[in-house]
Amino acid sequence: MRISPSRRALAVATATTLALTALGSVAGYAADEPESTPVPIVTPDGALFSYVVNTEQAGAAQTLLATRAITRADGVVVQAWPQIGVVVVHSANGSFREDVLEADRFGVVDSVGATRTVSPTEGTPGADSAAGAQASKSVVSKATKKAPGDAVDEPSDDTGVTVVPDPGEATQWDMAMIKADQSLLVNPGSSDVVVGVLDSGIDASHPDLASQVDVDQSVNCTDGGKPDLSATGWLPTTSDHGTHVAGTIAAADNGVGIVGVAPGVKMASVKVVNDDGFIYPEYAICGFIWAGMQHMDVTNNSYYIDPFMYWCEDQPDQAAAKEAVRRAVDFSTKRGVVHAAAAGNAATDLANNTTDASSPNDSTAVQRVINSGCEDIPTELDGVVTVSSITSTAALSSFSNRGLGEIDVAAPGSAIVSTELNGTWDTKSGTSMASPHVAGVLALLKSAHPRWSPAKLEAAVRTQADDHECTTTTAGPACVGGLTENSFYGDGITNALNAVTLRK
Structure with a gap:
């Protein structure tokens, strides 16, 4: 897809560092634009959440080192994609994002972030944590559930004929x-x-x-x-x-x-x-x-x-x-x-x-x-x-x-x-x-x-x-x-x- 003028500005903008860059994020947008409104994802202790952990480089070696840091930070690896240096993680540790960076002894982790604002309804594949599963159920019950298919670009004027x-x-x-x-x-x-x-x-x-x-x-x-x-x-x-x-x-x-x-x-x-x-x-x-x-x-x-x-x-x-x-x-x-x-x-x-x-x-x-x-x-x-x-x-x-x-x-x-x-x-x-x-x-x-x-x-x-x-x-x-x-x-x-x- 071609990049619009506003997108091109992004590529040459001066990077802006936010208070949360300890989690691995550096902002990039045009210098004359405002920062986007923060939408913090709250992850309390005991509530299961899903995360992605991105390594500095793709490959099995960095992915392995990242998974060791994930384990030390009380995370469970759901799926590792060494081809792109991405690991999908579930954790009920409320400070997982900070802890995994602290546990990253070799500096291989580039960024980490929660992928949703509620607990995963599917639980943790392959994990047998009853506490984590129960935490998932309790948090999701408070979330606003969607009707099936709402996220798939279906407009309100579906003819339904x-x-x-x-x-x-x-x-x-x-x-x-x-x-x-x-x-x-x-x-x-x-x-x-x-x-x-x-x-x-x-x-x-x-x-x-x-x-x-x-x-x-x-x-x-x-x-x-x-x-x-x-x-x-x-x-x-x-x-x-x-x-x-x-x-x-x-x-x-x-x-x-x-x-x-x-x-x-x-x-x-x-x-x-x-x-x-x-x-x-x-x-x-x-x-x-x-x-x-x-x-x-x-x-x-x-x-x-x-x-x-x-x-x-x-x-x-x-x-x-x-x-x-x-x-x-x-x-x-x-x-x-x-x-x-x-x-x-x-x-x-x-x-x-x-x-x-x-x-x-x-x-x-x-x-x-x-x-x-x-x-x-x-x-x-x-x-x-x-x-x-x-x-x-x-x-x-x-x-x-x-x-x-x-x-x-x-x-x-x-x-x-x-x-x-x-x-x-x-x-x-x-x-x-x-x-x-x-x-x-x-x-x-x-x-x-x-x-x-x-x-x-x-x-x-x-x-x-x-x-x-x-x-x-x-x-x-x-x-x-x-x-x-x-x-x-x-x-x-x-x-x-x-x-x-x-x-x-």
Whole structure:
């Protein structure tokens, strides 16, 4: 993703050190910007919390030294990722963040931060601490629980209209808009290409999806961020979101129901949404690393990482978690994976946003000031294709985020027909629905050009998009930019036909 002017300012800003930098965080944002509003995560003794510990360098040696410090600080290692120098930890030690730095005898720990404001509902995988489990239950009971799926970029104007089974391609205005109905006749995608659907799970029994899911590459990451390879762990439990997303990407061309953008490719269900509807950093880290380890080709990310809509680099806990996710995305990219992500449904200008009233969303949200070091992740991370949502008339969807230099391409996201649980079809709206169109187009590009790198695929998906001029209305937000790049459409509306016929 291109970096907006405000983001570029971040790269050259003078580092500002806060009082909490003993935990390993150094702020970075433009010198003329305010500090973001502190949101301290209180971790009382006896209450189980989840943390990430980032080492100075990746590798087994530093990770081992870090785990020894973690143990001395009364932490339990849930999952170690030496590939990126990140360790996921549970601890009921209220001063774990300070204690692990004190116990770090070799100075290998770069940063440490809590990943949520409440105790993990899943307990500590592999640990038999009854006290820790009880602490988890007592704290979570006081938290504000979310409805399943709330964290996955679903706007309030979801149509909820049930479509009768076998609705047919005639209902798919979205596929006609991006010329996927035409690209299907040229190249439906290669079965060698795998799209990782980082979401709430895919219903592999659905008639449009049964032949499309690669079971061997599917995984559940919601067990504290530890990969769960059980046969049913990656199936949906409380949310239909991932199944709907999957249908848009690659529903089979089988004479039943609908057809996806790239019906010839395969998908892996990478479950990162827990039963309460949250996608915590450790889940996403697991998902991205798994995609890289399996050498998937594309991931779709129709969510923002909880509990913060924007993760701020001048807040120690947020900075540590953001850095761990960034490393995971970078790891998978270096192993050949290109990423598409939803821009978000807050009707916000990502290039100029200065406030957030929705975070943290797993306890009590506060009104806070944010700066250019505060980003929606993973969508605003480098190497991620950020997708805005448009309607059937190609207008920006009312809920869609926007931003000059932040949006890469646009795709249909309002009233999209796709696969639903129990072998049915349904319509949903959201940038969550727009992003899988682009993931499908990326899969087509990879099918046509199997040797292309993620960087070349990322550039190509912007190049092949159809330019679209600004469409500002008197009732809506202002569109900024010109025909070839603007705040609504980025480089244009994604085009599947161009993807399969692009030669360079």
